[in-house]
Amino acid sequence: MVLRFPSLELVEKVYHTGPVEVPYVPGFLSFREAPNVLKAYEKLQQKPDIIMVDGHGIAHPRRMGIAAHIGVMLDMPSFGVAKQKLTGSFTEPDIAKGSINPLTDKSGDLLGEVIRSKDKVLPLFVSPGHRCDQATATRLTLACLRGYKLPEPTRLADHWAEEFKKELR
């Protein structure tokens, strides 16, 4: 789905269903999800300027999480917002909304940022995908918060996906 920024008003939302043959294997999520995500993207009449993906960007063992993968495939700016860590280490950010700590690899290189998007809830893992820097990924994520743990793009996408699955039954 596409939202206008910074108003976050709905611009367009499309649906797509397709077979999923590849099993889920940590580190290889894009091979399972990307194919159908790309098909859904093709249905959009209004293409976005940047893409927020539910998953990691470069905060990945080989710096190629699904957000980076999708960005490269489409050659579009992208970044990832994940709910769980895949790799790297970090110290728990302060429980207050807006607190941020770095997510780093064994060498100390920055992989992404751990952000408390809401008071006292588990933090989010934000990392650049393709043609996007950390500052932009973090800034946009924070600007998309509306009182919930998840930023509006992924939160609403999850919501409408559930509605769509109900219609199928």
Add this chain to the structure above:
DNA sequence: GCGACAG
């Protein structure tokens, strides 16, 4: 060998 492990 043991622990970790996006969605």
Add this chain to the structure above:
DNA sequence: ATCTTGTCGC
């Protein structure tokens, strides 16, 4: 991810 029961805090 999906399913599902019970608990906790505002």
